[in-house]
Amino acid sequence: MARAATTSDAFNAVAEPRxxxxxxxxxSGERSVNDLVIRLRLEQPSVSKHLRVLRDVGLVRxxxxxxxxLYQANGEGIxxxxxxxxxxxxxWAHQLTRIKERAEEKARESPPG
Amino acid sequence: MARAATTSDAFNAVAEPRxxxxxxxxxSGERSVNDLVIRLRLEQPSVSKHLRVLRDVGLVRxxxxxxxxLYQANGEGIxxxxxxxxxxxxxWAHQLTRIKERAEEKARESPPG
DNA sequence: TTGACATATTCCCATATGGGAATATAAATT
DNA sequence: AATTTATATTCCCATATGGGAATATGTCAA
Numbered sequence: 001m002a003r004a005a006t007t008s009d010a011f012n013a014v015a016e017p018r019x020x021x022x023x024x025x026x027x028s029g030e031r032s033v034n035d036l037v038i039r040l041r042l043e044q045p046s047v048s049k050h051l052r053v054l055r056d057v058g059l060v061r062x063x064x065x066x067x068x069x070l071y072q073a074n075g076e077g078i079x080x081x082x083x084x085x086x087x088x089x090x091x092w093a094h095q096l097t098r099i100k101e102r103a104e105e106k107a108r109e110s111p112p113g
Numbered sequence: 114m115a116r117a118a119t120t121s122d123a124f125n126a127v128a129e130p131r132x133x134x135x136x137x138x139x140x141s142g143e144r145s146v147n148d149l150v151i152r153l154r155l156e157q158p159s160v161s162k163h164l165r166v167l168r169d170v171g172l173v174r175x176x177x178x179x180x181x182x183l184y185q186a187n188g189e190g191i192x193x194x195x196x197x198x199x200x201x202x203x204x205w206a207h208q209l210t211r212i213k214e215r216a217e218e219k220a221r222e223s224p225p226g
Numbered sequence: 227t228t229g230a231c232a233t234a235t236t237c238c239c240a241t242a243t244g245g246g247a248a249t250a251t252a253a254a255t256t
Numbered sequence: 257a258a259t260t261t262a263t264a265t266t267c268c269c270a271t272a273t274g275g276g277a278a279t280a281t282g283t284c285a286a
Contacts, residue, residue, distance in 0.1 A: 001241075
């Protein structure tokens with residue numbers, strides 16, 4: 001078996017850096033394809049293909065406005081990624097706690113003044 | 114150009130579902146390779162190869178304990194994913210706000226009792 | 227040292243990929 | 257209708273993949 005399709009889920013879709021850049025630009029609001037082409041300095045077919053993947057996994061929504069297609073980020077699509085990473089939150093919280101503890105320990109060993 | 118290497122960053126590494134499962138199991142603490150093999154019902158070489166990818170991108174840490182290799186999740190590796198998804202948090206918060214507003218509107222239109 | 231156990235690596239292959247180039251589709255303008 | 261503008265799709269190809277099978281490496285026990 002080869003690697004899972006980029007369209008198999010949001011995790012695979014956002015693995016591609018360009019697609020994350022696209023989402024970053026869509027975070028501030030609706031953008032046309034050409035907007036993205038100009039801002040990201042990618043070829044138009046590339047942008048369209050990336051948007052297609054993002055659309056397939058529900059990370060963006062589209063509507064037509066005349067000749068343009070206006071894309072926007074879909075929060076509900078990104079949310080599962082946030083929730084999954086959140087389950088590991090205590091790991092770096094612990095690490096910070098340990099760092100803090102060590103700092104305090106050190107302070108007790110050699111108090112200021 | 115083909116797809117970016119799974120070892121190019123944490124985003125690519127966690128795109129693989131098995132690797133997320135491995136991380137899920139490591140979330141509760143240190144585990145040996147064999148523990149993971151048994152719990153995830155994967156072949157040992159598969160687990161070792163996935164762990165290698167996770168290690169290369171800094172998502173896990175290892176230490177030797179006799180014949181065993183004990184792996185643990187590395188919070189600092191997962192944190193960037195959490196931070197990135199967090200930048201989109203307001204998108205689903207807005208959506209919830211709108212849902213709430215609509216519900217309240219509906220309640221005003223047809224008040225109870 | 228020999229054998230058993232635990233883990234890692236290598237080789238093979240079908241498969242999906244992202245970019246480039248060319249082309250297709252669709253809507254507005256003249 | 258013909259042209260221009262905006263976007264999407266198709267074809268091609270080098271490349272990295274994940275699993276299976278086999279093998280290598282490393283450690284403990286007798």
